Amino acid sequence: MLLFGGDYNPEQWPEEVWTEDVALMRQAGVNIATVGVFAWSDLEPEPGRYEFDWLDRVLDLLHEGGIKVALATPTASPPPWFTLAHPEALPVTADGIRLSHGSRDTYCVSSPAYRAAARAVAGRLAERYAHHPALAMWHVHNEYGTDCRCDVTAAAFRLWLQKRHGDLGTLNEAWTTSFWSQRYSDWAQIAPPRATQYMPNPAHVLDFRRFLSDELLDGFIEQRDLLRAANPAVPVTTNFVQGGWVSVDHARWAEEVDVVAVDHYPDDAGPGAEEQTAFAADLARGWGGGSWLLMETGPNLIYTRGRMHAKEPGRLTRHSLGYVARGSSGAMYFQWRQPRGGAELFHSALVPHAGPDTPVFREAVALGRTLRTLSPKAADAPPPAASVAVTWDAPSWWALQGPGLPAADIDYLAAVRQAHRALYRAKLQADFVFPGVSTALGDYRMIVVPQLYLVSDEAAAAFRDYVAAGGTLVVTYLSGIAEPDTRIRLGGYPGAFREILGVRVVEWHPQAPGTVITLEDGLAGATASAGLAASSGSVAFSGSVASAGLTAERWIERVETAGAATISRYADGPMAGAPAITRNRYGAGSAWYVSAGLTDDSLQALLRQVAAEAGAEPVLPGLPSEVEAVRRGDLLFLFNHGDQPATVDRVTLPPGGVRIRSADGVEGPPVGRG
Amino acid sequence: MLLFGGDYNPEQWPEEVWTEDVALMRQAGVNIATVGVFAWSDLEPEPGRYEFDWLDRVLDLLHEGGIKVALATPTASPPPWFTLAHPEALPVTADGIRLSHGSRDTYCVSSPAYRAAARAVAGRLAERYAHHPALAMWHVHNEYGTDCRCDVTAAAFRLWLQKRHGDLGTLNEAWTTSFWSQRYSDWAQIAPPRATQYMPNPAHVLDFRRFLSDELLDGFIEQRDLLRAANPAVPVTTNFVQGGWVSVDHARWAEEVDVVAVDHYPDDAGPGAEEQTAFAADLARGWGGGSWLLMETGPNLIYTRGRMHAKEPGRLTRHSLGYVARGSSGAMYFQWRQPRGGAELFHSALVPHAGPDTPVFREAVALGRTLRTLSPKAADAPPPAASVAVTWDAPSWWALQGPGLPAADIDYLAAVRQAHRALYRAKLQADFVFPGVSTALGDYRMIVVPQLYLVSDEAAAAFRDYVAAGGTLVVTYLSGIAEPDTRIRLGGYPGAFREILGVRVVEWHPQAPGTVITLEDGLAGATASAGLAASSGSVAFSGSVASAGLTAERWIERVETAGAATISRYADGPMAGAPAITRNRYGAGSAWYVSAGLTDDSLQALLRQVAAEAGAEPVLPGLPSEVEAVRRGDLLFLFNHGDQPATVDRVTLPPGGVRIRSADGVEGPPVGRG
């Protein structure tokens, strides 16, 4: 059954509201509630004194209402008493400022006192509720990510480094500590990155982020094992959150959770919200190896650029079904009821301040009905099948957030999103692959490699084998530059890919925002003869990718070919006349190199053509540009994101509408703005 | 007699300059000097060793020159020796950084050591000068507002909270501490808001600002009582300063001073300076219950956006008379003589670096003459009478500066200024009322309520009674949302006003800057029949407020009427067709709701029409747009803020000119740029 529900915080409300809550949940078809996420100070108001009565009543009440519970351990926010008892367990910033309670997430994950307190409260919950009939899953902690630079963390960091690097000489070499006289002669000299006079060492910064991900994971595993021991039948998860500040490598964490659960809050209130929904869902599905659960999203608001945007009618439905179409086991929200106070008192909710007589609650009721109808066919349906993939690598992201880079506005996330968006707009269903975690690259027709800055020798070999065996690889600038420890691969960029790409880059030319560089075609004949000319009716240009004019921003390079064919040359700017896009035949496959920061349209045109050449097909031919189509098992989900009606195969979609077609006919919500 | 003078710092100058100062003061007609504001290190150069000789000579010299003295206690800036003697009395930031001397205002007001030192020096001044013949008033401290987050402050904060909330359970409830596990089990767990991992609790933040206002007030009262005891005949005041950083609720403080004294520095060098002058003066008059004193303004400079703008000729005169017209007992400046050094060495002065042979000093001499002429008629004249009022509430401002709001650029001060500006441009003399301090709302024809976010039950009842009794209320979005402790009023916005407004708001739609929403008329007939159609010749539109086209920015809402008539509907945007402005007949009065962030022109058109309907009249009919008119007692002040001559009732005003008409004819300065 598809899950439908969200975060529920009865501890913030008097008991008479609980009764109304369950009644409203039943009215909406809610079948799961996440309970207890930040309830530590209500569960353990004083050290060692527990108050479980209220939680007993909540779980019983939900159970009576037929609603399952994802029960959380409350360890993401220690109570105020914890600060007084263990001031040394509070996090310290890079400036040496020790934080205080007053918000959430204020703990040092390396602190023995914090770990002990977390184990204690989680253990008591396990003991009491592991066999409660309402319990459907354990939800450990919340959105792991807190950073600390204290001395306790320093000690843990050193242990981690010893495991990673072995001896100090190896670390000195990997970190190039001879630069600026930072060679360590004793492990005790190593601390987390802290305020220093000038730029820090990128290798130091990156290893600290890796350490933090692993250290937080230790904290998770400790609780997971304890919960599993209490009742092995109940799955354990934690909610992954995305963001540039997050020190968690989800691709690695995914191996340790029973269910990949993801919080997703689009940060664009326009059409970007739908593209981000598709992106987040495809990425989560990749982490989950096919299955995953949307644990949180905002039902009625999108927060972006300092402003809460109310979603238009129908958008809650479209987004929710979008996640489901892309493999989620359900649709869950933050949160059930909007609070009267606290830092998030205006955060979104299914039952807002104005109560259930509101557009959002009415839409939730209808959506609940739809999900119930859909459940028999969707719940166990296999996820969408993709013939193309994009690479994702958290350490590369972190490294490209680091110091000393040739441009301060390099944006890994934007680059991966752009690659995914190009495929999304080309109606190509995409998966993600994780070459930093697994060298299994699948049998995709095409793999796009945006800004994969760090590449190990093993990953490089896997890409080589993939292409040699007939795959099509599209590599962009800033890929393959460094070894996993950030040491540059010498001899010309992109070091790890130079051989299969047949190119050598000798200079980078980052461009200021607003500068547009044009690419033109210098090899129309060559590419035509290579069979690109009329490869697909859906390609907007013919002859070569560049004949219709490609444009680039932010980045161009001085490329020398070494075996590759030049597909497109720079038409203006400092590299005018030099190769911009190349293709190399390598074994049975092709490896493309894109040296420029192509604009959206240009990247889309390029990938559409390369995909067609590689034999990757769109989900449906001839889809209108505003219509998104996703196949999950036998189901075909059609989303009209435009503000005009659209028709696909004689099925009419109202503006903002969704239709779901199964093997036995069209069904699903006649939702729309019209 | 109208006061004329300003801050005088003889301690910065050799004694030969003092003689020149008094001669120049006499030349300019200065009759009061504020002395000693930051003189602590000169009065008490070492702990317990006082040097009063120089101050004796200064006061005697001024007295001989016929100049009165506002004698300050110097407690706003402890001397450097204080830092060494009492490092624990220096303020600590939210990050835990303890500040050092080197500027001004560097003290913790909760510190017993600071309090004792302040009492000691104030006591010695009282003892020595309470009966000096030059003494006209005591000026305690300077612009109270310093913030501290140290442990001493924490202890004081807890005592204050115990008084406010009684028991810890009540506080936990009021602050919704169950959110994010912040429930307190011991008072000792509560500290001032300090650096924490993520967003703080808005209730915590707001109560700390309330505490700080009260704590600073304690510091003032302590000195006031001591000075009063020395000579009960001498009034005691302190200079109020405005600004978003100020943790002082002046409406409450006003009850404790003998004279409301205000520092006012416009932050707009264009026409905004005149609007801000009117705003500040009307607000100060409200605090003072009718009377007040302009204690400081910059005579020749306006500082805004990092730049000191020299005032045009005549502007010093216009601004000064503007304050007087609106009830000030005089015009005082910071400062008499521009210093040769120190942090404010380029701050404005009546005697600038170039000396008295300068435009500013010449204008001051002429202004002194004008004020002398005006004194017999103006000094005791009653303040301007107003038929409309605007609400002001410092805690609502503070709450709207807090965390977690639906838009980060909500700006309470801008909203109140805009409402006042609309009335100012409509030539309606306005007062301010303070529903957070007093439920007395007066007998105004119309009260405008901009973004009154926090409303108590008592205040809500007062508004209800006001309307029921025939008053006209105009409430804007973001009003009535929460109880004074920031707990949201449930069931639909604007909770506290829902009944009298006859509306229910179910969604907010903050808009990004630059997005303009149009409002149109859907109920022309209804409003016409309600008598609005031709209510006033001065109304720029007829039929309904919206027929001429209203526009809004920043904010719109989904409004449902529940008894109210819709006066204007949204014409475009996500709420197209839904109510935007409504009016509800309630008892004998009317209550208008404005759900949109109207632009200046639109708000002015609306308020002009509503005021006309309510029977509020402009100061004079037919005033040219650039002319400001204010009545104080029998005097009519006319200001031409434009750059062309203007004529009012056969009185001609040169560009930038001011005329004052008394019952017995036109008089006053023929000042102008022409």
Add this chain to the structure above:
Amino acid sequence: MLLFGGDYNPEQWPEEVWTEDVALMRQAGVNIATVGVFAWSDLEPEPGRYEFDWLDRVLDLLHEGGIKVALATPTASPPPWFTLAHPEALPVTADGIRLSHGSRDTYCVSSPAYRAAARAVAGRLAERYAHHPALAMWHVHNEYGTDCRCDVTAAAFRLWLQKRHGDLGTLNEAWTTSFWSQRYSDWAQIAPPRATQYMPNPAHVLDFRRFLSDELLDGFIEQRDLLRAANPAVPVTTNFVQGGWVSVDHARWAEEVDVVAVDHYPDDAGPGAEEQTAFAADLARGWGGGSWLLMETGPNLIYTRGRMHAKEPGRLTRHSLGYVARGSSGAMYFQWRQPRGGAELFHSALVPHAGPDTPVFREAVALGRTLRTLSPKAADAPPPAASVAVTWDAPSWWALQGPGLPAADIDYLAAVRQAHRALYRAKLQADFVFPGVSTALGDYRMIVVPQLYLVSDEAAAAFRDYVAAGGTLVVTYLSGIAEPDTRIRLGGYPGAFREILGVRVVEWHPQAPGTVITLEDGLAGATASAGLAASSGSVAFSGSVASAGLTAERWIERVETAGAATISRYADGPMAGAPAITRNRYGAGSAWYVSAGLTDDSLQALLRQVAAEAGAEPVLPGLPSEVEAVRRGDLLFLFNHGDQPATVDRVTLPPGGVRIRSADGVEGPPVGRG
């Protein structure tokens, strides 16, 4: 011989790379390498344990290759062990945050522990290498400038202040400490500027910067003397770096180094790079009294606005020869080989990541050839001779970065650059003079004085004598305002210059960016009769400087003449009709006052005319605008900075090309983009 080489860090590379390095250096004609700059942790990996073997091998290898060495003391970056051994020697910010190692420059120069450690390692280097045959010079430390606010620094600051001010009363007077109650009654009360509640005292801030410059200089001198003692024949230098953050007064430091060595990194990737090259070179030559050495520049990259811009082909050559033409003893770079890791892993290099088969290395090889050819004629040639000069004064810069100024965007560096640029574009070779260090003003035809905020009585007298003796002085606004301790000169701006200029400024009117003020001519007859009318064919206007229309931004003033003739009046804005530019005949000379922030074109027009009147001639008549000409001894350097060919005296310069003409004909590189 002209030096050619740069920073070389063999400690970052395995020894096999060293061999390749020397071979490539020989290929490129490199004749000097700067070694050991940040090698402390490799030279002394543990306290007192030295590893010199590797450095022995490096120096021997270089020596065998015929390459000289500038051997650095590594004291700019203590090793990690130093942090653990001497935590008290790490720098503390104004906020009280103690920094940690992890970058470079992390030390407190006042710390006895740091000083001792620095002396120790420098002493060991001196002992071992003072007579090494490869040693050409000592390079002490690197880019002195680190700031610290700790208590040890405070004690040193107090000693320095005692030397400067004598007694506390004098300091109190000089700093105007009576302002805001900051009068000191004990030296112990004085600390470095630290976080305080509000604006600091500008005199305090400025004296701290002066102190820091002197304190760092003490650190340099200590090492210099120790190195000199080891071998008096080897010159000792340190590399000066420019930047607003640098607390070093290079004009004073220049007296203590054997060679003025300068690091120069233009921060503009457009034509500004060439103007900055000329500016930096002329300034360095001024510091060096005619001779200097370019110690570092980026060979192939310009870093600006967060982005590394690759230099176009030929630009390395043009810039390098630009420095040489303006007197540098060579061209040296940071750095030889681009590192594989560390914070500057993408910083520029002669041998980039891609290796020697790259545009930059090929250009370096050609440049090496050119420099070898040029050496016999250029190495000992006298520097360029200039007939005009510009003033430079670090304390005025620092003061104009201080608090409390009338505009937050006053930019001394921009003003001096603009004055120099105007002369550069007028093809006038300029020197710099340093009135804060020496009152010798030379016998220039014209001296331009931009924003010389601080002027001593002695300097003022020197300017008076200069003009009286027939010199032409051009003074801009913000000059002569204060005494060296920042105390304002009273009676009207610009105090120190009022008499020779014959003007008195009574008001400043800083203008917001974007506001343009026009200046017009009110005295055409007078200036014509003064002989300006047709003074030069190269002047774009006649009659008066203003008849062609001058424009100003940012700053205008209310000027009263007191003897001076008005050359140009304000045509609009608040000062319309008042004098804008004046000229005063004083003794045998002329003193011009420019009260407005003239735009580039206007300042250039003015200075061109004034220079012509003063008899200063351009380097060559009739030079195309894109061509720069510099004479060094018998050599004439011609640079074509444009993208079209240019012809000068029948010598054709390709776009981006350089030609060097000696007494016996044209020679030099036919370099260009064409």
